[in-house]
Amino acid sequence: MTAAPRDFQIAPSILSADFARLGEEVDNVLASGADIVHFDVMDNHYVPNLTIGPMVCEALRKHGVTAPIDVHLMVRPVDQLIGDFIDAGASIITFHPEASDHIDRSLQLIRDGGCRAGLVFNPATPLSYLDYVMDKIDMVLLMSVNPGFGGQSFIPATLDKLREARQRIDASGRDIRLEVDGGVKVDNIAEIARAGADTFVAGSAVFKARNEADPHRYDGVIRDFREQLASVR
Ligand SMILES: O=C(CO)[C@@H](O)[C@H](O)COP(=O)(O)O
Numbered sequence: 001m002t003a004a005p006r007d008f009q010i011a012p013s014i015l016s017a018d019f020a021r022l023g024e025e026v027d028n029v030l031a032s033g034a035d036i037v038h039f040d041v042m043d044n045h046y047v048p049n050l051t052i053g054p055m056v057c058e059a060l061r062k063h064g065v066t067a068p069i070d071v072h073l074m075v076r077p078v079d080q081l082i083g084d085f086i087d088a089g090a091s092i093i094t095f096h097p098e099a100s101d102h103i104d105r106s107l108q109l110i111r112d113g114g115c116r117a118g119l120v121f122n123p124a125t126p127l128s129y130l131d132y133v134m135d136k137i138d139m140v141l142l143m144s145v146n147p148g149f150g151g152q153s154f155i156p157a158t159l160d161k162l163r164e165a166r167q168r169i170d171a172s173g174r175d176i177r178l179e180v181d182g183g184v185k186v187d188n189i190a191e192i193a194r195a196g197a198d199t200f201v202a203g204s205a206v207f208k209a210r211n212e213a214d215p216h217r218y219d220g221v222i223r224d225f226r227e228q229l230a231s232v233r
Pocket residue numbers: 013015016038040072145146147148149150151152181182183184201202203204205
C-alpha cells in the first residue's frame with residue numbers, strides 16, 4: 001500500500017445523468033460535492049453503445065462548468081477525437097491502448113494539447129501496456145466492468161489488479177492517479193480504496209440517488225462515499 005495518505009476524488013459518470021437536462025445535472029452533482037466530471041464517449045464500434053462527443057463537452061464548458069472533465073474514450077481510432085476533445089475543453093483524456101495503433105503518439109498528442117493523459121484497462125487487458133510509457137501517464141484507469149454500459153456489477157478480480165497497478169505507480173515515483181470505473185457503490189468503495197484506487201467513477205450509484213426537489217440532490221450519496229473513504233485514510 002502507499003506510504004503517503006491519498007486524496008480521494010469522486011467522479012460521477014454522466015452516462016447515468018438525465019441527458020435532457022445535462023447542464024443542470026452536472027451543476028447539481030458538483031454542488032453536491034463531486035470533484036470531477038467523468039465523460040463516457042462510446043462509438044458503437046469499439047464498444048456496442050453510442051453516447052456523446054466533443055460538442056457536448058464544449059457545451060458544458062459554455063454552460064459554465066469549470067471542474068475538471070475526465071474524458072473516457074471508448075472509441076477506435078482515437079487520435080482524431082483526442083484533438084477534438086482538447087479543443088472542446090477536456091482536462092483529462094484516457095483511451096484504451098488496444099484501440100490505438102501508436103500508444104506513445106496518442107499519449108503525446110494529449111499532453112501536447114495541455115491535457116492530462118491516461119490509459120484504460122479492460123478487465124482482461126494486461127497492465128504491461130504501461131511498461132514503456134509510464135513517463136507519459138498521469139492516470140491509470142482500471143475498468144471493473146466490461147466497457148459499454150452503466151449499471152453493471154463490479155468484477156472482484158479488479159481488486160488484485162488495483163494492487164498491482166498501485167505498486168507500479170508507487171515504484172514510478174510519479175504523480176499518477178489510479179481511477180476505477182464500473183459498479184462502484186457505497187458498500188464497496190472502501191474495499192476498492194484499500195486496494196489502491198484514489199479516484200472513483202460512479203454513474204448509477206450517484207444518479208439513481210436523485211431527489212428531484214433539491215438542487216443539492218446528490219449530497220447524500222456523495223457524503224456516504226466520503227464517510228466510507230474516511231475509514232481508509
Ligand atoms: O465507462 C463506463 C462504462 O463503460 C462507466 O463510466 C459507467 O458509466 C459506470 O457506470 P456505473 O457502473 O457506475 O453505473
